[in-house]
Amino acid sequence: MIIGIPKEIKTDEFRVGITPSGVRELCKRGHTLLVEANAGVGSGFFDEEYVEAGASIIATPEEVYSSSEMVMKVKEPIEVEYARLKEGQILFTYLHLAADKELTEVLCQKRITALAYETLKIGRRLPLLEPMSEIAGRMATLFGAVHLGRYNGGSGRLLGGAVGVERNRVVILGAGVAGKSAADAAAGLGAEVTMLDINTERLTYLRDVMPANVTMLYSTHDSILNSIKNADLVVGTVLLPGAKAPKLVTKEMLSDMKKGSVIVDVSIDQGGCFETSHATTHSHPTFEIDGIVHYCVANMPGMYPRTSTIALTNATMPYASMIASTPLHLLLADEVYRGALNTYNGMVTNEAVALAHGMTYKADV
CATH class of the missing domain: 3.40.50.720 (NAD(P)-binding Rossmann-like Domain)
Known part of the structure; x- marks a missing residue:
């Protein structure tokens, strides 16, 4: 799968969606990693480290989004990024959709398969949070x-x-x-x-x-x-x-x-x-x-982006690898990934998000 890592542009956000070490692991599994130029600088990771790990450096965020089947981020897309999302794309990031109706509607309109770090649950644990x-x-x-x-x-x-x-x-x-x-x-x-x-x-x-x-x-x-x-x-x-x-x-x-x-x-x-x-x-x-x-x-952990990015990559890597390697219908049959799913095929698939915004909730996908 082609996985894009755009630079975070939310105010005062210096984390990045993955470390060079994480890139290396995904490349070893046969995936293609596209990293926006200077995406990791705020966390102390430089373009040459990503290239050495196997990624391609992409000049613009528009090209990262348009060329990627799956996008990995830290924070939810902000308004300027809405137009960059590609119809049917997989988005794997913190979303917090219950507090953002506009983004929820955009993800539905673009039929984004949105998997949220904060709702991925194993037992009573939220391992990505x-x-x-x-x-x-x-x-x-x-x-x-x-x-x-x-x-x-x-x-x-x-x-x-x-x-x-x-x-x-x-x-x-x-x-x-x-x-x-x-x-x-x-x-x-x-x-x-x-x-x-x-x-x-x-x-x-x-x-x-x-x-x-x-x-x-x-x-x-x-x-x-x-x-x-x-x-x-x-x-x-x-x-x-x-x-x-x-x-x-x-x-x-x-x-x-x-x-x-x-x-x-x-x-x-x-x-x-x-x-x-x-x-x-x-x-x-x-x-x-x-x-x-x-x-x-x-975005409190953004104050310490080096520590936060490494800790986040350590947590997300196994799940990112599974998402990128598994056909979607099989992936969503797993209750762990079904719990992470917030929007799919134009519908809200998280009951709490649907309730927060008065939107229709789709239980089955």
Whole structure:
């Protein structure tokens, strides 16, 4: 199969869909790789490395898209890329369609076979979301701590405190991969950490493996409200695979929070779990509402593209190889790939996406 790797053009996005090492593995399996010129530079991978691995360097994104049967990316296509998508093409990337009706409609109109990293599921795991969730979770604590600084609009509290000074409090909504990573980082800095989730099995497991300064609570409206009242940093990592994130903290609830505290919404790709959230960029990462600093960068791992690209390629490679090597009707008979499928032959094939946009859902393909 001919696989195209375009350069990512979303604001402040420096990751790339595959490393030269990943290219080499796919070429060994008989596939043709077309990489847009300078696509990997932001991640520290140069054209000559891709050529050495077996890829052809293509001058323009239009040629990459038009010549490829399958396109591998990191982020969802943005408006300027819609026209480049070729009818009937396979698209393998993060899509987050529940938060983007326009893109959903474009993929249907162009009859794109869209397979989303974030809805590919094995058991209860989301293996293609996990590496980015781990990175984003750690970043949430680190950047939350930075924005608690007075010069960044925060309360001026050092996360973890100091000798003779009380510890600061971190509340984490969601106890998945991102939530645990955020908690690990916050606990390591010495903060008092509270994690909230509705999965009691997960909370029990984390109670047994997390340090003593991490507390587990069952997530309800009241437990969230009581927790955020005294929080210095609140991290939202809630995920409903393929669906919009639930709004767990309303604008009204902000009035109960301490002025100068910080919210980090890791769930912003799926619409965010704070009612007051809207997507921001690394260039302009924060805004303030009612005295609360909001950090809502929609591509957080893009801050560390080298690490993120390598981690993502490690995760996606086996699935990309299978997609490129298997006839589509056989591929989609596998429930793993069927779960990753979001649009196919002009229809929405993910129920949560269809529900989010009031579109028709097609269960069978």
